[in-house]
Amino acid sequence: MARTLINLPRNPKRGEVIEIRTLIQHGMETGYRPGPNGVTQQRDIIRSFTCLFNNEEVFRAELHQAIAANPFLEFSMLVTESGILAFTWSGDNGFEQTETRALTVA
Amino acid sequence: MRRAALALLLAPLIALAAAAQPQSGFELMAPETQAMQRDDTANPGMLWVQEGEALWQQSGCAGCHGDAAASMRGAAARYPVYDEARAGPIDLAGRINQCRVERQGAPALALEGEPLLALGSFVAHQSRGLPVAPPADPRLAPARAQGEALFRERRGQLNLSCAQCHDDNAGRRLAGSPIPQGHPNGYPLYRLEWQGMGSLQRRLRNCMAGVRSEPFAYGAPEYIAIETFLMSRAAGLLLETPAVRP
Amino acid sequence: MSSRFSSPCVISRRSLTGGLLAVALVWPVRAAEREGLQQVILGFTGGARPRPGRVTLDIPSLVENGNTVPVTIAVESPMSEADHVRGIALFNEKNPQPHVVTARFGPRSGRARLATRIRLATSQTLVAVAEMSDGTYWSDSAEVIVTLAACVEF
Numbered sequence: 001m002a003r004t005l006i007n008l009p010r011n012p013k014r015g016e017v018i019e020i021r022t023l024i025q026h027g028m029e030t031g032y033r034p035g036p037n038g039v040t041q042q043r044d045i046i047r048s049f050t051c052l053f054n055n056e057e058v059f060r061a062e063l064h065q066a067i068a069a070n071p072f073l074e075f076s077m078l079v080t081e082s083g084i085l086a087f088t089w090s091g092d093n094g095f096e097q098t099e100t101r102a103l104t105v106a
Numbered sequence: 107m108r109r110a111a112l113a114l115l116l117a118p119l120i121a122l123a124a125a126a127q128p129q130s131g132f133e134l135m136a137p138e139t140q141a142m143q144r145d146d147t148a149n150p151g152m153l154w155v156q157e158g159e160a161l162w163q164q165s166g167c168a169g170c171h172g173d174a175a176a177s178m179r180g181a182a183a184r185y186p187v188y189d190e191a192r193a194g195p196i197d198l199a200g201r202i203n204q205c206r207v208e209r210q211g212a213p214a215l216a217l218e219g220e221p222l223l224a225l226g227s228f229v230a231h232q233s234r235g236l237p238v239a240p241p242a243d244p245r246l247a248p249a250r251a252q253g254e255a256l257f258r259e260r261r262g263q264l265n266l267s268c269a270q271c272h273d274d275n276a277g278r279r280l281a282g283s284p285i286p287q288g289h290p291n292g293y294p295l296y297r298l299e300w301q302g303m304g305s306l307q308r309r310l311r312n313c314m315a316g317v318r319s320e321p322f323a324y325g326a327p328e329y330i331a332i333e334t335f336l337m338s339r340a341a342g343l344l345l346e347t348p349a350v351r352p
Numbered sequence: 353m354s355s356r357f358s359s360p361c362v363i364s365r366r367s368l369t370g371g372l373l374a375v376a377l378v379w380p381v382r383a384a385e386r387e388g389l390q391q392v393i394l395g396f397t398g399g400a401r402p403r404p405g406r407v408t409l410d411i412p413s414l415v416e417n418g419n420t421v422p423v424t425i426a427v428e429s430p431m432s433e434a435d436h437v438r439g440i441a442l443f444n445e446k447n448p449q450p451h452v453v454t455a456r457f458g459p460r461s462g463r464a465r466l467a468t469r470i471r472l473a474t475s476q477t478l479v480a481v482a483e484m485s486d487g488t489y490w491s492d493s494a495e496v497i498v499t500l501a502a503c504v505e506f
Binding site for chain 1: 147148150152153154156157301302
């Protein structure tokens with residue numbers, strides 16, 4: 001399991017647009033760099049990220065090698081009700097991780 | 107005229123005072139890199155701090171040390187300290203490994219490996235915001251003197267000492283990059299160049315390779331001597347772990 | 353100590369830049385093999401030429417390290433069911449791969465804004481393109497100068 005940091009405002013109001021920040025520990029190996037033995041390392045990146053709110057898509061991103069290691073993504077969401085946010089990162093070598101957070105409107 | 111003369115007289119004094127006040131490398135960073143460090147929800151080093159907290163719990167550190175927020179506060183501000191067993195200074199990573207081997211019967215963690223960096227980051231993070239306060243222990247004096255000698259010794263194919271960049275030319279530029287004073291007040295830190303977390307020893311190795319000298323092996327007493335000197339040189343600077351540096 | 357060096361130019365700049373900065377390239381140059389920036393943008397828009405405007409690409413013009421460059425892209429839009437931004441894509445001119453990130457939005461997004469951190473192999477142009485719900489494309493571009501870090505690993 002990769003470490004993640006997810007930041008949301010604690011008790012947003014209905015109708016408010018909030019900023020959500022996510023960080024995940026991942027090397028984002030480009031596939032262009034030589035390893036310590038001089039041989040080019042295999043590409044190993046996170047290729048996609050999705051954020052669902054009560055199973056409805058809020059934001060989705062397709063990532064490429066040009067995304068920095070330990071990918072950081074900040075995006076917005078319109079708050080309509082309390083519910084569950086699900087964040088999923090997936091990528092090379094079968095990488096897949098989902099984190100959930102409860103969102104409670106004030 | 108008189109005012110100008112006074113300013114001229116005072117200028118060297120002001121310059122001296124400024125030189126005596128250590129400056130964190132943070133001050134020389136671009137605003138966006140500063141912002142990355144300042145905000146814990148944006149600072150990638152916090153991933154390692156979080157990992158270290160999990161390891162602290164899993165490895166049973168809390169069994170003796172309890173709540174790290176209380177027991178570890180100030181540790182990173184004092185280290186390296188004098189260690190009887192070594193009859194010399196021991197750094198924080200060395201202490202963590204000593205604790206594992208001698209008190210937990212666990213194997214030592216690899217130097218510069220992710221678990222040790224994570225634990226070290228978590229422990230050092232407990233001292234964030236505290237001033238660097240090296241102990242006045244006279245038994246550290248020989249290591250401090252050795253560290254200072256290494257700091258001032260020219261080395262490598264470029265025949266440069268640490269002091270030539272970080273004392274004599276600090277604040278100026280080396281091509282595009284500002285030269286910092288070279289203080290150890292944010293380690294382990296997230297270096298953009300590394301795309302990850304690293305120790306002071308890794309940074310020292312980068313400098314040594316930079317002047318084309320053979321770096322010492324990880325854990326070498328020379329690094330700990332340099333760190334002992336650097337901590338005394340940085341006295342009063344606030345700890346920033348996990349710092350972010352370019 | 354400083355008297356050892358000729359002032360005001362410290363240590364021979366050539367020896368320092370040559371010695372400390374001539375380091376292994378992180379990415380081999382493969383520019384010749386990759387598609388051009390314009391081609392890739394037209395691939396995203398389905399052949400439409402994006403109009404400049406409505407998009408704000410915010411990135412430092414001089415970056416300290418190309419490995420981690422913060423970038424923010426925002427698009428003016430009411431983000432309603434009828435009028436919203438469907439997607440934002442960021443492209444580069446000189447990395448081995450032209451794509452950086454493609455983000456998809458909907459009315460739930462509230463705001464068409466994305467912040468991330470990217471890698472830039474060298475100084476170059478970046479272009480952000482937004483796709484609107486009415487099928488139009490808008491863009492902004494930025495020139496970025498990438499400096500090399502001193503004393504990197506060998």
